[in-house]
Amino acid sequence: MILKMRRIYFYCFTLASMLHFLSVFSQSTTSETIVSLSGKEIAVDTMEQFITAQMHGLKVPGMSFALINDGLVTFHKVYGYADNENVKPVTKSTIFEGASLSKPLFAYFLMMYVEEGLLDLDEPLYRYLPYEDIAYDERYKQITARMVLSHTTGFPNWRTDYEDKKLFIQFEPGTAFHYSGEGYQYLAKVLMHLLQTDNAGLEIKFQEKVARPLGLEYTKYIQDNYTISHKALGYKDSMPVQQNNDHKFGAAYSVHSEAGDFAKWVIALLERKGLSQSSFDELFKTQVTLPEEHPQREAGVTSWTLGFAKAEFPFGNALGHGGNNYGYTSLFAIVPEKKWGCVIFTNANQSPFPLLLLQYLMY
Numbered sequence: 001m002i003l004k005m006r007r008i009y010f011y012c013f014t015l016a017s018m019l020h021f022l023s024v025f026s027q028s029t030t031s032e033t034i035v036s037l038s039g040k041e042i043a044v045d046t047m048e049q050f051i052t053a054q055m056h057g058l059k060v061p062g063m064s065f066a067l068i069n070d071g072l073v074t075f076h077k078v079y080g081y082a083d084n085e086n087v088k089p090v091t092k093s094t095i096f097e098g099a100s101l102s103k104p105l106f107a108y109f110l111m112m113y114v115e116e117g118l119l120d121l122d123e124p125l126y127r128y129l130p131y132e133d134i135a136y137d138e139r140y141k142q143i144t145a146r147m148v149l150s151h152t153t154g155f156p157n158w159r160t161d162y163e164d165k166k167l168f169i170q171f172e173p174g175t176a177f178h179y180s181g182e183g184y185q186y187l188a189k190v191l192m193h194l195l196q197t198d199n200a201g202l203e204i205k206f207q208e209k210v211a212r213p214l215g216l217e218y219t220k221y222i223q224d225n226y227t228i229s230h231k232a233l234g235y236k237d238s239m240p241v242q243q244n245n246d247h248k249f250g251a252a253y254s255v256h257s258e259a260g261d262f263a264k265w266v267i268a269l270l271e272r273k274g275l276s277q278s279s280f281d282e283l284f285k286t287q288v289t290l291p292e293e294h295p296q297r298e299a300g301v302t303s304w305t306l307g308f309a310k311a312e313f314p315f316g317n318a319l320g321h322g323g324n325n326y327g328y329t330s331l332f333a334i335v336p337e338k339k340w341g342c343v344i345f346t347n348a349n350q351s352p353f354p355l356l357l358l359q360y361l362m363y
Helices: 015-022 044-057 102-115 138-142 145-149 181-195 199-214 225-229 259-271 277-284 295-299 353-362
Strands: 033-035 041-043 062-069 072-083 096-099 255-257 309-313 316-325 328-335 340-346
Touching (some): 033 044, 062 353, 096 316, 096 328, 096 340, 102 145, 102 259, 102 277, 145 181, 181 199, 255 259, 259 340
Antiparallel strands (some): 033 041, 062 072, 096 255, 309 316, 328 340
């Protein structure tokens, strides 16, 4: 996620390094220039020199990248390797772990059921489904879907980060911000309960309501044989990491995709498709403003909406999310006023590269 990308460094590299990576690119663009968010034209060759230098210096094995201008994908390209050891290049059918990109996508999915009246954003979740894991703390009965989506539940990110592995509440729900995957998992349990289904059934619902209508071919929360067999290996410090091939619907962490496919959903956000205009207004409205000293502000994030981090710029408000699973780092961002966006998937652990590329594309 964006908050872990706090310090950003730029490097200079040799032409030989750049040519090494250029040799494994998939050539797919029809334009010699791209347009940055600030309106500046950037030669594709110049951008690719930047990309290859950063990938090489930061030891990013592979990447899938899509750029959106005026609501259309104008550049979609893959770089590097899905498997370094076997010299297997990334292709446009290579799948990456999207990690926390799951969260805003789940928020969009959930809003469909809010529109249908299945649940209310401000109804305490325990009234739909009591949560035994936190029932010992009465404060949990205040937690709503709105609090979950805006990270104001008071839950930690993950209980497993703590010695006793017990879920707890850090502050009065709704009074402060603390990023939490635990909240999203509780909300997913509530949705499964209301739909009278399980993990697999929730994936089916996601495919029916989001993926198929938008033409998402590869984007899935629960992996299948295709995603597993086409998945890029994750890497940390140039070494492959153990793959996670579980079959849980991880609303907070488990989405798998590639940039061109995920960009179809990003374009739906820009075009406001799939939800009512009032739902989009609710989805993008600021819910909580971060204090000035919050570490996320180092990455430009000033506030959170329902599932999206928000950054304010002279050329418009950017919305997006970063993702970090073990061995993978991803990022997407949109500026609705400009109908501009980008999607970046990599198979590198906790890498600053996606944020570096985003900043390069903005200015």
